[in-house]
Amino acid sequence: MQPFENFTGCVLPLDRANVDTDAIIPKQFLKSIERTGFGPYLFDEWRYLDQGEPGMDCSQRPLNPDFVLNDPRYAGANILLARDNFGCGSSREHAPWALADQGFRVLIAPSFADIFFQNAIKNGLLPVVLEAAVVDRLFTLAIGPRALEMSVDLVAQQLHPHGAEPIPFPLDPFHHHCLLKGLDDIALTLQQEAVISAYEARRRAAVPWLFADC
Amino acid sequence: MASAQSPGQPSAASAAAQSSAAVPVPGAPRTLYEKLWDAHVVRVDEHGTTLLYIDRQLVHEVTSPQAFAGLRLAGRRPRRPRANLAVPDHNVPTADLHLGIVDPVSRLQVETLEANCREFGIPLFPMGDRRQGIVHVIGPEQGFTLPGMTLVCGDSHTSTHGAFGALAFGVGTSEVEHVLATQCLLQRKSRSMLVSIDGQLGRGVTAKDIVLAVIGAIGTAGGTGHVLEFAGEAIRGLSMEGRMTVCNMAIEAGARAGLIGIDETTIEYVRGRPLAPPGEAFERAADHWLSLNSDPGARYDRVVRIEAALIEPQVTWGTSPEMVVPVGGQVPDPAAEPDPVRAASYRHALAYMDLRPGTPIAGIAVDKVFIGSCTNGRIEDLRAAAEVARGHQVAASVKLAMVVPGSGLVKAQAEAEGLDRIFTAAGFEWREPGCSMCLAMNADRLAPGERCAATSNRNFEGRQGQGGRTHLVSPAMAAAAAIHGRFVDVREV
Numbered sequence: 001m002q003p004f005e006n007f008t009g010c011v012l013p014l015d016r017a018n019v020d021t022d023a024i025i026p027k028q029f030l031k032s033i034e035r036t037g038f039g040p041y042l043f044d045e046w047r048y049l050d051q052g053e054p055g056m057d058c059s060q061r062p063l064n065p066d067f068v069l070n071d072p073r074y075a076g077a078n079i080l081l082a083r084d085n086f087g088c089g090s091s092r093e094h095a096p097w098a099l100a101d102q103g104f105r106v107l108i109a110p111s112f113a114d115i116f117f118q119n120a121i122k123n124g125l126l127p128v129v130l131e132a133a134v135v136d137r138l139f140t141l142a143i144g145p146r147a148l149e150m151s152v153d154l155v156a157q158q159l160h161p162h163g164a165e166p167i168p169f170p171l172d173p174f175h176h177h178c179l180l181k182g183l184d185d186i187a188l189t190l191q192q193e194a195v196i197s198a199y200e201a202r203r204r205a206a207v208p209w210l211f212a213d214c
Numbered sequence: 215m216a217s218a219q220s221p222g223q224p225s226a227a228s229a230a231a232q233s234s235a236a237v238p239v240p241g242a243p244r245t246l247y248e249k250l251w252d253a254h255v256v257r258v259d260e261h262g263t264t265l266l267y268i269d270r271q272l273v274h275e276v277t278s279p280q281a282f283a284g285l286r287l288a289g290r291r292p293r294r295p296r297a298n299l300a301v302p303d304h305n306v307p308t309a310d311l312h313l314g315i316v317d318p319v320s321r322l323q324v325e326t327l328e329a330n331c332r333e334f335g336i337p338l339f340p341m342g343d344r345r346q347g348i349v350h351v352i353g354p355e356q357g358f359t360l361p362g363m364t365l366v367c368g369d370s371h372t373s374t375h376g377a378f379g380a381l382a383f384g385v386g387t388s389e390v391e392h393v394l395a396t397q398c399l400l401q402r403k404s405r406s407m408l409v410s411i412d413g414q415l416g417r418g419v420t421a422k423d424i425v426l427a428v429i430g431a432i433g434t435a436g437g438t439g440h441v442l443e444f445a446g447e448a449i450r451g452l453s454m455e456g457r458m459t460v461c462n463m464a465i466e467a468g469a470r471a472g473l474i475g476i477d478e479t480t481i482e483y484v485r486g487r488p489l490a491p492p493g494e495a496f497e498r499a500a501d502h503w504l505s506l507n508s509d510p511g512a513r514y515d516r517v518v519r520i521e522a523a524l525i526e527p528q529v530t531w532g533t534s535p536e537m538v539v540p541v542g543g544q545v546p547d548p549a550a551e552p553d554p555v556r557a558a559s560y561r562h563a564l565a566y567m568d569l570r571p572g573t574p575i576a577g578i579a580v581d582k583v584f585i586g587s588c589t590n591g592r593i594e595d596l597r598a599a600a601e602v603a604r605g606h607q608v609a610a611s612v613k614l615a616m617v618v619p620g621s622g623l624v625k626a627q628a629e630a631e632g633l634d635r636i637f638t639a640a641g642f643e644w645r646e647p648g649c650s651m652c653l654a655m656n657a658d659r660l661a662p663g664e665r666c667a668a669t670s671n672r673n674f675e676g677r678q679g680q681g682g683r684t685h686l687v688s689p690a691m692a693a694a695a696a697i698h699g700r701f702v703d704v705r706e707v
């Protein structure tokens with residue numbers, strides 16, 4: 001995983017609650033056995049007017065002019081602003097893969113679905129949880145004649161919407177550490193091999209039926 | 215959202231948010247969740263993150279290819295290959311199995327699973343094996359799922375297995391890889407919520423109606439950051455199949471996992487399963503399992519009580535499982551909704567579903583009916599649907615009514631009981647096991663604009679096919695809708 005670096009970007013206001021993972025990346029694209037290439041199919045059913053199938057050349061497809069991602073004001077947006085319960089539904093990691101592939105690096109919402117939140121962190125995406133009223137204010141700023149520019153400072157845990165007060169955001173210290181360092185958590189866990197083996201030996205004695213396989 | 219808190223997900227209200235997990239006081243009463251958690255802690259690091267031991271993992275073709283690729287890339291091997299069980303389910307066709315998978319992309323995904331299992335020594339039930347089926351049906355059926363264990367799968371409906379008093383939750387592909395490599399996961403303790411369904415259910419009201427009513431009451435984000443323990447007389451009265459239905463949809467309430475305490479119903483279901491401990495070992499295991507139940511006086515972060523007698527058969531009207539009303543109700547009016555964000559969602563949903571506020575639910579016509587999925591594809595579900603279908607005919611206006619058993623063994627059992635003949639005589643199609651039209655990754659799907667009564671768990675836009683409109687109901691309600699061509703109150707037919 002790449003370390004997360006501070007950056008300045010532009011905000012895409014996706015004014016919907018309960019954006020589910022089927023909407024983020026519809027199931028027909030989950031047939032891929034790769035981790036990349038999902039960006040053009042992000043929000044496929046909202047984004048295009050035709051029915052998307054894997055392998056299509058998306059540059060030739062008819063765009064839905066009413067969908068915010070197709071609004072030229074927000075071209076190149078890399079911060080996604082949404083409402084409550086973003087990423088609800090399935091556990092598909094294809095959802096954060098598609099968001100990252102499209103260029104998003106930060107997601108802001110009043111709440112995220114649990115599995116999606118974990119998946120986002122694992123892929124170097126920063127999910128920012130803010131109070132609904134603060135999110136509301138950001139929507140007002142972002143839905144203007146021009147896109148809202150914002151600087152993201154992970155070290156200080158602050159958002160700097162240009163022309164407005166900085167906004168501090170909470171983050172679990174472990175997640176903060178992982179994102180900043182770009183850590184591979186499997187390698188970290190493997191360093192605990194001795195502790196895991198000791199645990200297994202204890203458990204094997206207590207609940208032998210769970211170890212009948214080996 | 216007062217309750218927005220997940221393992222490591224901060225709540226908006228407090229910048230210094232940490233998990234509510236307090237340091238356990240020795241001897242204090244504990245919940246089932248706390249006992250399961252405590253028994254699986256390998257280590258707690260300096261950030262307060264727990265390395266949690268995972269006893270078993272279920273694997274399917276959609277969320278595993280990139281995990282195996284990751285292992286290969288790093289030169290890693292599974293720590294305990296036989297602590298995993300793999301099965302293809304999402305992509306498998308439910309008709310003309312002898313043709314194999316026609317779609318080359320789907321076929322590649324299933325073949326990739328088979329090749330990965332061979333390479334890494336993971337046990338697999340391949341297509342054509344009579345034990346093949348939906349992961350969440352075959353795990354319990356085989357006794358791979360046992361009380362007291364931790365179990366994960368790259369699938370959100372892993373919450374199903376919580377019906378056994380196991381801590382079971384869905385994970386992403388990175389975590390599938392983590393478990394393969396280390397048999398552990400990095401986790402934070404969730405909050406706990408007790409959902410008590412008090413008293414007895416009315417006639418014609420099922421486990422599906424309970425869980426839809428719970429989601430209607432607490433909302434799809436109501437359980438975020440929580441593990442839900444379902445309890446109360448109505449839950450204790452459910453069979454294991456019914457309990458699995460309830461826990462299956464805990465994820466639809468936003469919960470990390472669902473749980474139900476262990477009792478004789480649990481023990482008797484597990485006894486004699488192929489992978490359950492045999493003979494004397496089983497009795498010892500059963501004693502241990504019964505000791506895991508929540509202690510009297512155990513504390514929950516939140517308690518919700520629902521009177522069972524007040525629950526009616528439920529039908530969803532919108533594009534989120536929380537958009538649900540009793541069958542006697544009406545499509546709600548967004549104008550009556552004070553919260554503007556919610557009112558906007560309602561308007562979106564009504565436009566997508568092509569419904570008008572005030573329309574009575576009973577009477578809405580359906581084009582297709584789908585009975586199956588990991589929510590309602592078990593033998594008891596098929597019995598309930600067959601009971602309603604027996605001696606009737608699917609309405610002429612219904613284009614397709616299909617029954618898809620959750621596994622090969624469920625299918626065999628249903629056929630032994632003659633349920634398949636009841637369905638086919640009534641005009642239902644009797645299919646091969648798999649996920650099928652629950653998510654329409656195979657050939658079974660809705661055409662744009664088609665309306666479906668489905669026993670599955672998600673009514674999201676496009677879930678059953680682009681432009682398709684899904685109403686979630688119980689198996690009996692789905693069968694009744696097929697017969698009448700529209701939603702009816704199953705208690706009145």
Ligand code: SF4
Pocket residue numbers: 303304348349350369371587588589648649652653670671
């Ligand atoms: S039946 Fe549906 S919800 Fe269940 S595992 Fe299959 S696709 Fe997922």
